[in-house]
Amino acid sequence: MSPTSLTTSENGSAAAGSALDAGPARFARLRGSLQQLLAAASLIVIVVFFSFASSHFFTANNLVSILTAATVTGILALGTTFVIITGGIDLSIGTGMVFCGVMAGVFLTYWGWPLWAGVAATVLFGALLGLINGVNVSVLGIPPFIATLGMMLIAAGLSLVISGTKPIYFNDTPEFQDIMNLSIVPGLRFPMGVAIFVVMIVAAALLLSRTIVGRYAFSIGSNEAATALSGVNVRRWKLTIYTLSGLFVGLAGVLSASRLSSAQPTGGMGLELEAIAAVVIGGTSLQGGKGSIVGTVIGALIMATLTNGLRIISVPQEWQSVAVGVVILIAVYLDMLRRRRA
Numbered sequence: 591m592s593p594t595s596l597t598t599s600e601n602g603s604a605a606a607g608s609a610l611d612a613g614p615a616r617f618a619r620l621r622g623s624l625q626q627l628l629a630a631a632s633l634i635v636i637v638v639f640f641s642f643a644s645s646h647f648f649t650a651n652n653l654v655s656i657l658t659a660a661t662v663t664g665i666l667a668l669g670t671t672f673v674i675i676t677g678g679i680d681l682s683i684g685t686g687m688v689f690c691g692v693m694a695g696v697f698l699t700y701w702g703w704p705l706w707a708g709v710a711a712t713v714l715f716g717a718l719l720g721l722i723n724g725v726n727v728s729v730l731g732i733p734p735f736i737a738t739l740g741m742m743l744i745a746a747g748l749s750l751v752i753s754g755t756k757p758i759y760f761n762d763t764p765e766f767q768d769i770m771n772l773s774i775v776p777g778l779r780f781p782m783g784v785a786i787f788v789v790m791i792v793a794a795a796l797l798l799s800r801t802i803v804g805r806y807a808f809s810i811g812s813n814e815a816a817t818a819l820s821g822v823n824v825r826r827w828k829l830t831i832y833t834l835s836g837l838f839v840g841l842a843g844v845l846s847a848s849r850l851s852s853a854q855p856t857g858g859m860g861l862e863l864e865a866i867a868a869v870v871i872g873g874t875s876l877q878g879g880k881g882s883i884v885g886t887v888i889g890a891l892i893m894a895t896l897t898n899g900l901r902i903i904s905v906p907q908e909w910q911s912v913a914v915g916v917v918i919l920i921a922v923y924l925d926m927l928r929r930r931r932a
Contacts, residue, residue, distance in 0.1 A: 629872055629888045636892060640899030647902050654779055660894035661770075661787040662687070662846045664887060666865040668794040669720075669838025671886045672803070672831045674869055677811040677878025678727060678734040680832070682719065682741035683839050684861035688854065689745040690716045690843025695758030695853035698766060705763055713840035719745065720836020721829065728828035746858070753855040760851050770848035783845050790841070795883040797834075807831055811878025863918060868893050870921040877925075893917070 641648040666683045673680045693715050697708035719741065726737035760766040770783035798804035806827045809817045818824045847853045870876060871892055872885025896917065900910045 626873055626882065626885045626888065629885060629892065632871075633888055633892050633895065636895050636899065640895070640902065643899070644902045647899060651779060652898065652902070654781070654784070656891070656894050656898050657784045657787075658781055658849075659898060660890045661781075661783045662842050662849070663861060663864050663868060663893060664787055664890035665790055665838050665842040665845065666861060667868040667886045667890050668790055668883065669835035669842075670862075670865055671794070671869050671874055671881055671883060672798065672807050673734075673835050674866070674874050674876060675798075675807045675811045675878055675881040676828060676831055677814065678828070678832070679738060679866070679876070680723060680835060681735065681738040681862050682723060682745055683835070683842075683865055684858040684863075685742045685745040685749065686716065686719045686836070686839045686858075687843045687846055687861065688856075688858035689719070689749045690840045691847035691853040692749045692753050692758060692855050694766075694844055694847050695760065696752060698763045699758055699760060702762070705765060708763075708766075709769070709844055712844050713837060716838070716840020716843060717833050717836040719839060720833040723836070724829035724832030727832060728825040742862070749855040749858075753853065755855060757855070758853040760847070760853075764851075767848050767851040770845045783849065786841075786845065790838070791883060791887055794838075798881075798883055803827075803830065803834065808879060811875075811880070813879075864893050864914065865890075867914075867918040867921050870925050871917070875925055876922065889921075 637648070646652060666687060670680050670683055690712050694708055694712040697703045697711050698705065703711070723734075723738055723741055726732045726740075727734050730737075732740075768782065769786075770781055772782045773779050774782050774785055798807070806817070806822060809822065810824055810827065814824055846857075868889035869881070869886050871889035872882065872887070874881030874885060893914070896913060897910060900913055905913070
């Protein structure tokens, strides 16, 4: 056989191999898009149902209320999306958010810092909590579930200790509540917090899809051992990703305290489950290696819309909790089915 024929044969084999490799990749992307479409369709069905169930649901003010309710949980979900894609979990984001709100009260009310300095310090304090989680997981080798469960309890306890078990009010900095509540659209109650949420969605989407942070998050979640063998410092990137998630927790703490104009040290429990459920509903796998910011946003809107709709049709609070619990179970079960079929 001539060298030309050999070269042609080798090129043909390489092309065939590339085609075979591209097939599963395209199928995986198609399946991911389908999951997002199904989540979006579920959101539409929920909106249509509650619109027929109550004439008070599909109004401009109520839709803005849904977006406002989705803001804090959604920002928590954005940060934890990165963690879950690596195959990790963060159970401390709810109480961590409350702890950050308490620290905002310390910075602004107790210590009298300027508004910008107190807000920046609160966001960085959230990053510190994430850094500690990252050290526990990536350096000390503690399983993420246990490491973040410990941080959840520590944050809850310290919030009570530092605040003296009492709310901290921002009476000396009334402009603090404008961060979340100030309307930025003339003639419509469109809070600044929602605009901040939109900005964070864009930032998170770019980080996940266009930067090395996103690429390594997917790589670690898909096959951590292979990623380490390829020369990637897995410990360092896990540390980075948990710290990044902490930044989102700190920002959520600012917005939550701003919305209430107070730091409530007894809140936060259960928000981590809602945020994780939003991530899973949006198609991010609890096993890691797969996920998207668009899906997470859809999941957060589903959770906020469901809670808002149940409240509008006068479903008792205890049954609202039951409904949210059922949604979480369904989301995890569907994630298990997806993994089995993958």
